[in-house]
Amino acid sequence: MASHRNIEAFRKFSKLNLENILHMQAELQHLEAVIEQVRTIPDLSSFDRIWIDDPESMSEDDIRRIFERSRTLLDQYYQALLGTARIKSLHQPRKDNLELRRQWYDEESGGDQFLYGVEAGIFRDRSMEADMLTLEENVGGKDALANFLSEKVMPLYHRFVGYKLHRSMAETAFERTWEYRPETLVIIGNAICMLLSAVIPTSSILVLFSVKSMAARLIAISMMSLVFSFLMNIIAQRRADVFMSTTAFAAVLVVFVGSTNAVGN
Template sequence: MEDIEMASEPPDFVPQGYDGLGQLMGEIPETAIFRRFGALSAEDLLYQQAELVELEEALREYQGEDKSSSHRDRQRYRLNWEKLKASGDCGVLEGNDSSQLRTVLEIREKLKNYHEALLRHRSVLNLGNPTLPAVEAVSEWMKRTDMGNVYLEGPDRHIWAKPNLEDLTCLAPPSPERALRSSFILQANKLYNGIIGRHIHQSASQPYLGQTIHYTSRSAHLILKTIATVLACLLPISGIAVLYTINSMPARLGAVAGFTALFSMSMALLTSASIQQVFSATAAFAAVLVVFVGTTESVGNDGTCICASS
């Protein structure tokens, strides 16, 4: 995941519009956040569905009339496609009726459009949602005169400032299992940038990205991997050390619960492990602490050893 942050000493920029915002989204795909218009798309599908229902009822009515007609050609429309197709020809025998044919052809075209719209709607709904920090970063970039300085005049200006996350989609979203971790990385980037990042990193050289520091996902994940490795080594040792100094069994069990919760949260935030992997690793970690509690002795305040279990 990538983030954008502000640098110091902003230059003066004239307000930009869709061109400036488009350049940002093209340069940093994670900022390509748009509305999916899910409700509007569903409403359009409902209109198309209603139209098809009307045509279906009309077709059944025409089919019934042709079937009960005394004209021999109309009686055979339901049995012979050639007869039905010829019902609209100029040289057809008198008494033929092309209402059924016209309705069939109209249904064919509208049904094609309806099915295509269904598939498009499903595809759009399957697009990933952006994280809230990513949307906030885009909104901040737009309104800062020392950064994007993008000023849209229409009602679409509120899309990123007052976001409805459920109706937003990102063209380069984090995978569902990495969404929480990506949000954590964005927040960590903001903290890092506010303390030291903007003082040691140069802003982008492109005019439309002025005062914007681009932190690549590779660097962020490398730092995250290092932190996760250190924690993975320290948590078991820290847990055992703390448990050794606790005399009360209820307090020990509470400490086990606390360290287990810390371990599982660290796994979820700092790694790309699946839920199943997090559960398995947490269970193994908890088992190590429980075994220690059940087999070791703790040191009392007076220096004596208190046996936790025989």
């Protein structure tokens, strides 16, 4: 896992984590009820802390401990909530990476089944896949185009061409496995974006310039905007970006049509 990116995978323990948060929430609920009860006692309404069933019998030290416990537990509760939110934002490992890890674990020249019992189940039990996370983001991080190339284009490339041009990994356990570096996909994605950003506007203008009918021009604008929107859905990070950029693209084309029509007249 240290030698190859995206191979690492760890359990989230989602069920156990949520149960722990619920336990803290229940204890805080009880503490809050005790504190509210203590507030009704004039001589004791300044402090707070522990699991007390009879507020009338509490001393100031008991109530101070209640407040100290509530502060400690609130801090743990908030950390657990924020940590859970952060964990949920991490990605699940790819299935092919999990299969690669299982393959290494089974190979005599690899892991040679070095884990036993319950711990081995983390590697072997496929029902745990939904509860796994990887510390690495998707290939290219938030680069949607690089991720698209990795998930859709790269398997096709490898099936027809890549396996002939690239060498498999050196380890015996991975002799029929090829590794493609994420940085290469990011570079290819950047090159494609640069090419499209130059070609799409100019080709659209050439099409509109060659079409004389206003109705045909409007139909061409609609079709080119549709193509542009499709490409932006692959490249852009947010739906708002797709909407705004497509609207701006269509507006530029409409302005071009209006200006050329005025010049022709």
